[in-house]
Amino acid sequence: MSYGVMQRSRCSAGCRGARPSATTLSRRAPAPLRANAPAVSASAVEDAWIRANVAEPAAPSPVAGLAALRSSCSEALASLRMPTTRNEEYRFTDVAALTSAKLARPTAAAAVDAALLDSLRFPEAGGSAAVLVDGVLRPELSDLASLPRGAYVGGAAGAPAAALERLGHLSNARGGPFAVVNGVLAGDAVVVVLPDGARLARPLHIIHVASGAGAGQGALSASAPRLLVALGRGAEAEVVEEFVSADSGATAVFAVAEVLLGPGASLKHGYVQREAAGSVHLKSTLVDQAEGSSYNLVEARVGGGLSRHDVGVAQCGPDTATRMRHFLLAGAGQLQDLHSKLVLDHPRGEAEQLHKCIVSHASGRGVFDGNVKVNRLAQKTDAGQLSRNLLLVPRATVNVKPNLQIIADDVKCTHGAAISDLSEEELFYFRARGIPAEVARQSLVYSFGAEVVQALRYDRLVARIQADVVAALQVAEASIAGASK
Amino acid sequence: MRGAAFGCNRAGGPGCRMMRRTTVPCRASGSSNGAGRPVLLEVKGLEAKIAATGQQILRGVDLTVREGEVHAIMGKNGSGKSTLSKVLVGHPDYEVTAGTATFKGRDLFALEPEERSHDGLFLSFQSPIEIPGVSNVDFLRMACNARRKSKGQAELDPLEFYAHVVPKLEMLKMDPTFLNRNVNEGFSGGEKKRNEILQLAVLESEMSILDEIDSGLDIDALRDVAAAVNGLKRPDTSVLMVTHYKRLLDYIRPEYVHIMEAGRITQTGGMDLVDQLEAGGYATLSTA
Numbered sequence: 077m078s079y080g081v082m083q084r085s086r087c088s089a090g091c092r093g094a095r096p097s098a099t100t101l102s103r104r105a106p107a108p109l110r111a112n113a114p115a116v117s118a119s120a121v122e123d124a125w126i127r128a129n130v131a132e133p134a135a136p137s138p139v140a141g142l143a144a145l146r147s148s149c150s151e152a153l154a155s156l157r158m159p160t161t162r163n164e165e166y167r168f169t170d171v172a173a174l175t176s177a178k179l180a181r182p183t184a185a186a187a188v189d190a191a192l193l194d195s196l197r198f199p200e201a202g203g204s205a206a207v208l209v210d211g212v213l214r215p216e217l218s219d220l221a222s223l224p225r226g227a228y229v230g231g232a233a234g235a236p237a238a239a240l241e242r243l244g245h246l247s248n249a250r251g252g253p254f255a256v257v258n259g260v261l262a263g264d265a266v267v268v269v270l271p272d273g274a275r276l277a278r279p280l281h282i283i284h285v286a287s288g289a290g291a292g293q294g295a296l297s298a299s300a301p302r303l304l305v306a307l308g309r310g311a312e313a314e315v316v317e318e319f320v321s322a323d324s325g326a327t328a329v330f331a332v333a334e335v336l337l338g339p340g341a342s343l344k345h346g347y348v349q350r351e352a353a354g355s356v357h358l359k360s361t362l363v364d365q366a367e368g369s370s371y372n373l374v375e376a377r378v379g380g381g382l383s384r385h386d387v388g389v390a391q392c393g394p395d396t397a398t399r400m401r402h403f404l405l406a407g408a409g410q411l412q413d414l415h416s417k418l419v420l421d422h423p424r425g426e427a428e429q430l431h432k433c434i435v436s437h438a439s440g441r442g443v444f445d446g447n448v449k450v451n452r453l454a455q456k457t458d459a460g461q462l463s464r465n466l467l468l469v470p471r472a473t474v475n476v477k478p479n480l481q482i483i484a485d486d487v488k489c490t491h492g493a494a495i496s497d498l499s500e501e502e503l504f505y506f507r508a509r510g511i512p513a514e515v516a517r518q519s520l521v522y523s524f525g526a527e528v529v530q531a532l533r534y535d536r537l538v539a540r541i542q543a544d545v546v547a548a549l550q551v552a553e554a555s556i557a558g559a560s561k
Numbered sequence: 562m563r564g565a566a567f568g569c570n571r572a573g574g575p576g577c578r579m580m581r582r583t584t585v586p587c588r589a590s591g592s593s594n595g596a597g598r599p600v601l602l603e604v605k606g607l608e609a610k611i612a613a614t615g616q617q618i619l620r621g622v623d624l625t626v627r628e629g630e631v632h633a634i635m636g637k638n639g640s641g642k643s644t645l646s647k648v649l650v651g652h653p654d655y656e657v658t659a660g661t662a663t664f665k666g667r668d669l670f671a672l673e674p675e676e677r678s679h680d681g682l683f684l685s686f687q688s689p690i691e692i693p694g695v696s697n698v699d700f701l702r703m704a705c706n707a708r709r710k711s712k713g714q715a716e717l718d719p720l721e722f723y724a725h726v727v728p729k730l731e732m733l734k735m736d737p738t739f740l741n742r743n744v745n746e747g748f749s750g751g752e753k754k755r756n757e758i759l760q761l762a763v764l765e766s767e768m769s770i771l772d773e774i775d776s777g778l779d780i781d782a783l784r785d786v787a788a789a790v791n792g793l794k795r796p797d798t799s800v801l802m803v804t805h806y807k808r809l810l811d812y813i814r815p816e817y818v819h820i821m822e823a824g825r826i827t828q829t830g831g832m833d834l835v836d837q838l839e840a841g842g843y844a845t846l847s848t849a
């Protein structure tokens with residue numbers, strides 16, 4: 077009937093003051109690049125799982141930018157090892173669900189149910205929707221009629237050369253192991269280029285469908301969607317990436333988004349993950365912000381099984397603003413991991429991060445490692461970071477490590493983490509208005525994530541995420557009720 | 562202990578930590594006061610402390626409010642006016658250590674906060690909190706239906722509720738967009754106060770305790786809100802206002818004015834007390 081909401085004891089990272097993270101993934105010197113062939117032969121790859129599942133080269137890409145990406149990532153693959161929980165960055169994130177599976181690669185363009193796509197569209201993004209199936213842009217399913225003149229939104233083939241040249245620059249330099257996997261497997265990239273001063277009138281809705289094609293016999297259908305957003309000086313856009321599965325079958329998605337913001341440019345970035353239960357979803361988002369630019373991320377992940385997002389944002393000039401809000405829901409068998417790194421190197425930067433996570437099942441886990449580094453030159457910075465976690469059942473676990481490192485001395489920073497029950501003050505307000513404690517509690521649980529999810533703004537989009545949340549919480553509730561009988 | 566199993570009720574449920582005295586059923590019959598109107602709220606010898614620190618705030622409050630009456634409580638900052646208000650509605654920060662309070666003849670301290678609300682007791686908070694993520698209209702409807710249900714009335718569906726709430730919005734001169742916003746989130750000080758009165762209007766409570774509804778209101782807003790409070794008055798309802806200024810009392814005229822001092826009501830009079838206060842401050846009262 078209702079939740080037992082308790083404070084759990086397993087905030088194992090100690091919440092605050094924990095030691096700074098160190099990247100300890102083993103990556104050795106790259107093997108020499110040979111022209112005209114897969115950069116590295118599969119047999120030279122050290123890691124057995126990578127050798128068996130990733131190293132087999134995809135069909136060569138005729139698009140120069142993609143070919144270069146693939147070649148540099150194939151090279152890196154040779155010395156890459158799949159992380160284990162002995163790696164600091166993966167201490168609480170066991171990727172065995174991936175490394176114990178075989179990967180299958182969808183070969184032909186899979187058919188996608190039109191009803192599914194229709195159910196995902198929202199009116200505000202009419203004429204502004206790009207559909208990718210298994211990482212490949214499908215123009216016949218997309219509708220990009222409302223794009224302004226001079227803007228480019230499309231696949232890698234046909235994208236402006238200057239943008240394509242930068243494909244992989246951020247992810248090769250700062251991405252983790254799964255960004256490398258993406259670079260090897262990516263069959264296409266959605267490229268969004270806005271010239272100086274241009275503005276997308278409508279949000280661009282990027283629907284990533286994982287078709288599940290080729291799966292079976294313990295094999296996960298794998299795809300590698302890639303997004304590159306390059307906004308010129310003062311350009312403005314909103315991009316909403318939504319990841320879904322074509323059906324209830326689990327898939328593996330290795331996603332990368334690279335964002336290059338010119339001076340004074342502004343990007344609102346929505347990121348929604350609603351994939352099928354048991355899916356492996358590993359995403360990297362890398363952002364470079366020029367002076368005066370603004371990057372605003374709103375993330376909601378409620379689906380999948382093993383789900384991780386690595387976000388790296390670099391403020392590369394003064395007066396730069398970064399705002400990130402995340403809502404993660406970890407139900408039965410779900411791990412929702414967020415690793416973020418934000419580096420402030422310049423004066424008068426602003427950074428604000430809100431992480432909210434609900435763990436609704438004893439087998440669910442939330443992981444948050446949020447590193448904000450305010451360097452010596454970043455004077456007059458205003459940085460805030462807050463992590464709030466709601467653990468609804470005994471043995472539900474979060475490992476949170478908000479980590480604000482301040483080297484500059486003239487800065488205003490706040491941070492904190494709460495592993496919490498619901499706010500008593502809020503509960504009392506409901507009760508004082510006659511709303512019974514149990515109803516109040518439920519309403520507060522449902523609304524816990526709404527604070528973030530509502531920032532996605534579009535009614536149909538917000539409603540379906542909330543519906544996922546309600547469904548997951550009802551499952552949790554039923555299992556608690558069942559267990560207590 | 563925070564966050565223990567659900568259902569731990571810090572809000573003063575039965576037997577929790579208040580001293581239980583025998584319930585004193587209050588009937589108006591034989592009363593010497595108020596033209597025989599029934600007593601709505603009766604507080605006797607009420608003492609309360611802050612649960613966390615044990616600090617005593619209320620030191621024996623006596624107060625009787627009959628149906629149809631308007632009362633005002635004034636008093637210096639920190640004298641315990643908000644504490645009294647919150648103790649009456651069952652705020653978990655406080656523990657009742659002595660005394661009784663009955664509302665409509667029922668022992669208030671034997672009731673959960675939500676039951677007190679169902680019975681018709683309402684507090685407009687001095688500082689209403691924000692509830693991010695919960696829409697105002699959902700909150701209002703939950704509150705409205707909770708009270709209806711307790712009275713055995715049919716609950717209102719969203720459409721019916723909309724019809725129920727719109728005239729009340731109009732009465733308060735509130736824009737309907739306030740319904741779709743989250744409860745108090747980003748509301749100005751004055752908008753929060755209006756929203757409290759909107760809740761009162763929706764709940765149709767018989768006894769409203771209004772803790773400084775005049776603070777944060779501009780001159781026009783004060784007139785609107787006071788008019789709304791006056792409009793909500795019925796022969797069987799009562800108002801208890803906490804305020805620092807005469808301004809509000811000129812709009813909503815109290816029959817009784819109480820002065821609170823260090824956790825007790827030390828004087829009771831009429832508007833003349835207010836005039837005396839305005840003229841010479843609290844010092845004139847204590848020497849009077």
Ligand SMILES: Nc1ncnc2c1ncn2[C@@H]1O[C@H](COP(=O)(O)OP(=O)(O)OP(=O)(O)O)[C@@H](O)[C@H]1O
Pocket residue numbers: 611618636637638639640641642643644645654687
């Ligand atoms: N929850 C609490 N925790 C700590 N102290 C409290 C708490 N509630 C009340 N107090 C203290 O009790 C005293 C009375 O507070 P109360 O809010 O009742 O005063 P008040 O008469 O309403 O004042 P004001 O006119 O300023 O609103 C004050 O000294 C206040 O600091």
Ligand SMILES: [Mg+2]
Pocket residue numbers: 642643644687772
């Ligand atoms: Mg007060």
